[in-house]
Each structure stands twice: as C-alpha cells, then as structure tokens.
Amino acid sequence: MSLIEGLKWRYAAKKMNGETIPQEKLDYILEAARLAPSSSGLQPYKIFVISNKEILKKLKPMAWNQSQIVDASHVLVFASWDKYSLDRIESVFDYTVAQRGLPPETMDAYKERLWGMYKPLSSEWHAHHASKQAYISFAMAIAAAAEQKIDATPMEGFTPEEVDELLGLKEQGLQSTLILALGYRDEAEDWLVDMKKVRTPKDQFITELK
Numbered sequence: 001m002s003l004i005e006g007l008k009w010r011y012a013a014k015k016m017n018g019e020t021i022p023q024e025k026l027d028y029i030l031e032a033a034r035l036a037p038s039s040s041g042l043q044p045y046k047i048f049v050i051s052n053k054e055i056l057k058k059l060k061p062m063a064w065n066q067s068q069i070v071d072a073s074h075v076l077v078f079a080s081w082d083k084y085s086l087d088r089i090e091s092v093f094d095y096t097v098a099q100r101g102l103p104p105e106t107m108d109a110y111k112e113r114l115w116g117m118y119k120p121l122s123s124e125w126h127a128h129h130a131s132k133q134a135y136i137s138f139a140m141a142i143a144a145a146a147e148q149k150i151d152a153t154p155m156e157g158f159t160p161e162e163v164d165e166l167l168g169l170k171e172q173g174l175q176s177t178l179i180l181a182l183g184y185r186d187e188a189e190d191w192l193v194d195m196k197k198v199r200t201p202k203d204q205f206i207t208e209l210k
Helices: 003-009 023-034 053-062 086-100 108-118 123-147 160-167
Strands: 045-050 074-081 151-155 174-183
Touching: 003 123, 023 045, 023 074, 023 123, 045 053, 045 123, 045 174, 053 160, 074 123, 074 160, 086 108, 123 151, 123 174, 160 174
Parallel strands: none
Antiparallel strands: 045 074, 074 174, 151 174
16 A cells, blocks of 8 residues: 555544554564654654553553554653753764764764754753654654555643653653554544545645646
8 A cells, every 4th residue: 555545545543443453563564663863863752552451441541542552553652851961962973973873073073063042042942842752753654554555543632740640751761742543433423434534625735836
C-alpha cells in the first residue's frame, strides 16, 4: 500500500477488537517514529510502548475512559523533555559526533550557540518546543501504521499529570504529550468505520505563490 492510499484508508478507529499486531509491523512503526526529524536533531522525547494489560487498565480512566486503551494491541505514550539543558544537548551532540567518527570538538560552536538561545527562554517555552518535536515523530508513526494497515488512534484526551505519575516520567525529566493506540478496528462496533473521509478541499487548503 502506498502512503497516499494508506492515508485514505486510515481513520481514528473508535473501537478496536483486541487482536495483537505482528511484531515486525510494530517494529516498522517504531522505527519510522525514531527516524523522524527534530529540531537540531535533539529528539527531545521518548516513546513508551505498553502492552501490559494491568498497566493499560490503570491508564484507561486517565485517558477519559476511551476503550481503545484496553482494546488496542499496543499503546504508545510519547513523552517529551520537560526542559532543555546544556547536559542534555551535549549528550546528544557527543553521541552524534562519535557515531560520525568526527573530532570531539566538531559541534562545540553550534552547541554553545544553541544553548545560548535556549537558556534565557522560559521553562514553558522549553516544554512546548520539545512537545512539538514529539508531534513530528507521532505523525510519522501514524503514517507508517497506515502503510502497514494497522489502525492508529491518536489521543490528546488524557490527564498528563496522572499518566506522568503512572509511568514515573517526572523522575526522568519527561512529561506525557501524546498517546497513540495501535491495533485493529472492530468493524461491527465502530460507528465511524464506514463514514466518508472528509478533508478540506485542495483549492481551499493549498495556496500557491508563483
């Protein structure tokens, strides 16, 4: 299935049937998320992959009792950095330089310039900027799931503080940003399954400046 065909096929499944998705498909989706671009390549977020049913039962009321949480094969929680720091930036850049076989000081000037821009900004700006990077990875995961004909239900409807506590995110300097339920649609029970996909018409959505 091509990407466009997959995106036409997909929708946010409202009811899932509990079947487990193949590991190779899950790995494909996660790899697409891992390869997503991010500002300065920092990837200021992590993905928690949850299939443990007991944890999912605890998560469900925190996610406004959406049934997909417990009926999905796997639930991904995208958790972004709560703030930037020089240590975090250095850690990423040091790893990048080492992987590329470059001299350790290669990115020092860029690192200092970047931290010089981030340091004066508020903690709210830091958290918001990091969460925006997680959204890019989130979108890549949704697209990859569509290619694999895996249903993916994106969720912003949850109580972050409760999810953070459940997963111990605060201690890791993280905060829950997005949830993605992966699985298979329950065609007999999902009211949205046969509805026409509706998007803004192309001529209203795209403006070309030539």
